[in-house]
Amino acid sequence: MDKLTSNPMICGKTPFAVTGCPFTRVTPGSRSLERGLAILRAFRHGGSALTNADLAERVGLPRPTISRLTHSLVDSGFLMFDPELRAYRLAPVLLNLALAYQEGLIEYQIALPYMQAVAKREEINVGLAAPDLCDMVYLASVRYGRGGVLRHIVPGSRRPMETLSLGLCYLNALDESSLARLLQYILPKYPGTKDAVLFRIERARQDLNMLGYCVADWHAGMIAIATTLKTPGEAIYALNISFSSSDELWAKDRIVHYGSVLIKLAEAINEAWQNYQKECPQ
Template sequence: MARSPPSVPSKKPSTRSLTRQSGTFTRSTAGSQSLVRGLDLLRAFLPSVPALTNAELAERTGLPRPTISRLTNALVGAGFLVHEAQTGAYRLAPVHLSLGVAFRQTKSELALALPLMRKVAVAEKINVGLSTPDGLAMVYLETLRESRGPVQRQVTAGIRLAIESNSPGHAYLAALDARSRQRILKALEAQHGARWPALRKDIDKSLASHARLGYCRSDAIPGMSAIAAGLRSPDRTFYAINFSLSAKDGDNEPLVQRCAPVLRKLVEDVQRAWDEMARVQAPAGST
């Protein structure tokens, strides 16, 4: 009786092909831990906290002081941090502005979205923002402040907001696939501990709203309501567009109901413009 040929184990797909299929960067080998820690230090600097000492960086990142000292020394030497001799604190070096400009110039979809956002902001007299995720935060890329309402916020491009506490973050979570969303939710749970159940309740409410109405809503700031919807660019980058609404009489509900269809249409218009850009830029013969 002839023997059956030995079975050949199926070849696992490469991480490169997995990245193309999912749109999420995937690699099986570990990256440089020192580099990751150094970048975490840079993320600790915010517009409201422009200078930090080694002790403050250790508190914010949870890394040991000796590790912080080695990293800040390397970052100063590489030109990414500047050391203040009088205070002992560190500040971001000018190179970060160059990196920001380089980022903006490579994102042609922002140039398409901005005129559409400005048209809505001016016509409706509201604030319109565009943000994208960075780790467990949303970073504003554009913000148009046209609201004449009684409640105002100082929000500019570059501001980072925690994903779990705002409507753009919730809209981003709603736009994700289930597996990616669960991974972020687990990271947030580990970060917040006992506070997590209340935060998760708000997130679940927003996810249900996005599925039912096409947008998430937040009323976390007294006197202001925010609504946001998620979308994805042709290169699979996630974004969120949000409206900040504040009625003069203090009742934001009519304003939300009026602007919700406007938000949905704006998202559709931006998505259509991005898809058309991708079609025009696609190589001949591609599908």
């Protein structure tokens, strides 16, 4: 199991979007609260119930500490204890919080109709994602693609930034110092292949500068291309299109076509965000 890390969150500077925006305070934070939230982060889409031992391995805290924190999280209604498995599950309140987040995210509300129209017209998959620690989290996934390998991507799905086009374009949208801070947490996961990861990021940078999007093999038979979106407050999101392809020559033609589709979609969403900001300034 991967151990969670408390690396910095990086995004824009103003409250048009608050996806991980830095928070400045003069009083110290609560270490216990941070540890409790780290336990909640340990639960991932597609996973099962987690024991104290599982959580200790994922979070990197001693089992006695985990035991005290899970007890508090059960008492406060954020976790449920399964006596048969002697393990914990997330409580329904987390689903309520996720719904409240989604309904309050104006970027999502504005972008979704544009994404749905393009996905249906082109019979492709369109995704919108935001950064969380070293991962990209899907905010929306509109799937009209036919054929290829079935991928169960839904809102809330997360993938490591360095493994997909969404994350590669996000990393290249950061300033040098922010990118360096994230790489401090990403590269140690690849002790023997750090150069390969850095090459992927650099190649994506070149594609973005030349084409406006970057390309990545999402899975066998699937190709994904992505570009970045910035709100008027300069918070960074990533937008992608994915499609099935088993023929290399056909894939090259499709990448050019869908690259144009992606750029036009990004421009339409950015314009809609800007119009909203003008009509409803915060």
